[in-house]
Amino acid sequence: MRFHSLIWKEMLRRPGQNITTLLTVALGVGALVAVESVVSSSEQKLAAQMQQLGANILVLPDGVSLQDYYAADEHGKTIPEEYVSRIALAQKVGVEELAPKLAVQTEWKSQQIVLTGILPRTEFYKKSAWQSVDLLTMGLDESLADGNAVGSTHEGCKGHSSHLATGDKTDLSSYASTRVVHELNQNAVLVGADFAATHGLQTGQKMDLLGETFQITGVLPATGTTDDGRVFAHLHRVQELTDSGPVVNVVEVLGCCEEVADNLVSDLETMLPEARVVTISQIVETQVTVNRLMAKLSYAIFGILMLMGGASIASVMFANVTERRRELGTLMALGATPAMVARLILFKALTIGLAGSGVGFLLGLAAALVAGPQWLGLRILISLEAVVVGLVAAVLVALLSSYFPARKAAHLDPCLCFQER
């Protein structure tokens, strides 16, 4: 029989009391791990969005507010398509591509779907040419080197490029990552990955939409955004079939780098006073604030539950020492040193702390893995920081709160062993 067996067997004698204390610790650690994992995953998602879209600007109808960049066209309000030409004609520094969109709800096979009109770059190049701006040669002449932008070149730009590579001009599925399609037939559609998977659709199949038959010319790879559930068609075809007129819900302005974004915003606001111009950082600002608040809240909840856990451990340990006075006195009579008796109490508390943080980790993990993807659409990465903080804090709280009970046990009078029951 080893020292730890003494602790373990005593704990098993009254499991209910220990489990209650353990659960208090577990709840604290679980809440911390779950919330911090969700917050950290959300922050990583936002960071990835910022990395990918940081230089992008959205031109929206006035009064529209957004929380999801990818759902920027789902508000039902419109702006004139002519804004696209105005931006292109302005030749602003750092503007690489323009992506206007018009999202309409329509029925397909008795289901409501979102059909998104997108403008292939060939279209506004044509339009620009028609308006005497020589973008046509820049965009359409395949012999020219890739890298021509809609706007002026940003000197010394260190940002990412949203130019289409040569391959992207023919591979329509590149739209998922580039957000720009070079050319799109009037009777062609692109379908999102989830939409295609749900309905078993493949390239070459036909779809009847808005009374017309379209051919699927590409299935887009999954992006983890609302685009995965959409169908994309030529903007002008969508406008024509829905009698929308020359309008769009949003114009996505793909900038070359974040350095140009601030200037572009003010230029575009001046150029398009009736529109609202926002950057990705403005869109995610609310989410960032919520994340920060949740992170603070999770530590506050953790702190409160740890205090409760500590009080519970202290209370249980004091009661335990009082109840076991005679038994501990007997152990001393049999040769246990005061330090050994104190260790019996401290190791018991340590066991509760460790088991509590272990159970808490599992609870937090389960909660984060269920809540993250189901409710928040996040792919959860467990916050190691929260796990370490939770474990260390639970162990410290357990040891600190049992310090005085352990001290009391060590100072027990061994003569208690002679007391009558």
Added chain:
Amino acid sequence: MIKLDSVSKEYHRRSNVIHALRPTSFEVAAGEFVAIIGPSGSGKTTLLSILGGMLAPSRGDVLINQHSLYSLSTKRRSRLRNEQMGFVFQSFNLVPWLSALENVQLPLSLYGADDACQRSRALELLERFGLQDRMDHRPSELSVGQQQRVALARTLAMNPPFILADEPTGNLDTQSRDLVMSTLKELQAEGRTIILVTHDPTVSAAAERVLHIADGEVSEVEAAAETHAA
């Protein structure tokens, strides 16, 4: 050999001094069976606690084989208790959540003996007291007599030369009492020193020598055999 040299114990309670043990000196030779008899509250348990190294006297010294017990550190005194003293308690003091075997293993476990050694020694002692078929039973599953036998087995786990017994028959029926007393005599025959505290003259009669204690005052009485005869 145990020697008490002018040992006294006082307690201070609300400016009153309580003399639990007045200055006492006596010796107990190795292999001797001594009974300390006295009424309840006379200071018997205080004396036993002092002899057991669990209660430092206010004055005087306790010598175990010529070594001062209370000049040892708490840790070394605990070690000495573990290795050299076996206690027999009136209420047996078995740990309720351990089996009979584990209760007997307890002093060996505190000593740091390995598992195999603990188990074989505990089994040997349970067999000696006819409890080998009860080794997995918890104290609550044993009769009072069986519990005292487990406690006696635990007392002998470390093979101590000194046995200190506090009213060892106080809660027992006649049959169990006879077993305990005969065991104590056997232990004395094996060369151990027995110091027994009791208020029962029939129990003290088993001792070779009897000390009387009243109001903390210890005095030697006539030979136990004579008391018994009387």
